[in-house]
Amino acid sequence: MIAPFGRRLCEVAANRDSGGYRVVSVVDRGGPEPRAGQFYMLAAAERWGARDGRAFLPRAISVAETRPAAGGGVRLDFLLDAVGPGTERLAALGEGEGIWITGPLGNSFASPREVSDGAAGAVLVGGGVGVAPLALLRRRFSERGVPHRVLLGFRDRAHTGGLDLFCGSSGVLCPEVRLATEDGHAGVQGRVTDLLLPILVGDDAASGVVYSCGPPAMLEAVRALCAEHGVTVELALESPMACGFGACFGCAVPKPGGGFLRLCVDGPVLRGDEVEEVSHAYA
């Protein structure tokens, strides 16, 4: 998919709480509808580079949801965890404030059949702010009739950011979603990989493809489990990124056998066998 050339000044349409994260909605009058897994480079139009001259670079944020916007264009929802000067500023943007966006950028998740012969179903595995691209992927699979299950991991009651992105219009969690929480307040007590393992050892494991996004340690656990059980997995990775369009060469991810991929143009979605090991060193 071709992105419009250059950054565009857009308006924030809404900013709401989502279990400790923020969902910032942006109206993009000039761009196409993004696919699940794609991302945008975001920067606030005002007070970007305040406070000690940071944030200076735009931030790469994947799309959690998109809808046609009233009056033309698309509405883009971004799930934000305010962890540093950039995400703090973006998460604080109010309705009507300006935001620079460049995108949609990067590749997207493939359908199960495209990545694995005979694969009919999908297992989505997410945690943390990484649940964002899986929310859009879940809706796409649902609309296309692709059988899917969703496994989400959360820390505790106070940290359930993004969970509401997996609820239907009635506000009830979609029936295909299962939860693992570290404090056991919802779903099973434990980690999301505890939910994944029984699926990977099941008789029909090979007929599904795993799609995952989340913190590096979780992604690495998912990658290793899938490799061990011979199940195809697509991982949406994150990496420090200055530009998002192949210019800076900052987002290098080591390839098995040597060399590097540029996550912005070769990813952000990579097959499990395209990465060596998901590590904090680059994620």
Place this chain on the structure above:
Amino acid sequence: MPELCGIDLAHPVINASGTYDAIAARKVFGDALLDDFPFAAFVSKTITPDPRAGNSPRRIWETPSGMINSIGLPNKGLEGFLAEDLPQLRELPVPLIVSVMATTREEFARCVERIARRREVAAIELNVSCPNVHSGLIVGENPSETEALLEALRPLSEKPLIVKLTPNVADPAEVAAGAERGGADSISLINTLKGTAIDPATGAPALGNGYGGLSGPAVRPVALEQVRSVRAAVDLPIVGMGGVSTGADASEFFALGAAVVAVGTENFRDPRAGARIALELESSLRAERISEPALDLD
């Protein structure tokens, strides 16, 4: 119309080497990139004799009004560049400047000779921020090394040779004078300033390589002073760069005698920064002309 060493330019803004991959950008943005190409000439990433994978992550770190990179010059090597990249870069609607680096005079000569033969190349930029493995000296830190390198390369190319200076020296003007004596056609500066950063999460150096190069608006005053001192020392046209993100920033370099400015880090924040800066420059020049008192009317 602006020009650089006889190369006509549509406007005086080009890119800094290694800050724009036109081939990748064309895949991302399509042919709109060519229709509205942001730079008046395109400078390639630095090409080395052999392919390089680049440094281990982490490669970039944001700093106050800038960033530090330790990318490590990943490139396909001379042969890969000539075979795979040059045919694609030829399709760009602007003159092409190829940046090269090597660690011996012989290897530098091989690169310059091969590239100078290609008609689609308008000029060659010599990245001298590299060691000479024979002397152990960083070429661009040493006026006589720089002069000797230029003397060796000058006869190999009729195309303009632009020397990209490193700012990590006591006196860049001396190195520029060495380049001029050796036969350079133009000086470009500045390259990134050596810098490092500590990752607060670990208390250790943040970059995989331990250190990197600082760029962005944070370095602009340093760049301006180096352009000023080099301007005073040589007669060659200067490509000025370092933290240019607006037309007003670019004007500062022109005020100090730069012939052309290059945009680097700002490209990461705005993929069309080059065109925007050229436009901002043009409109400020037009505004100046309008506000100038009409002297011969009394």
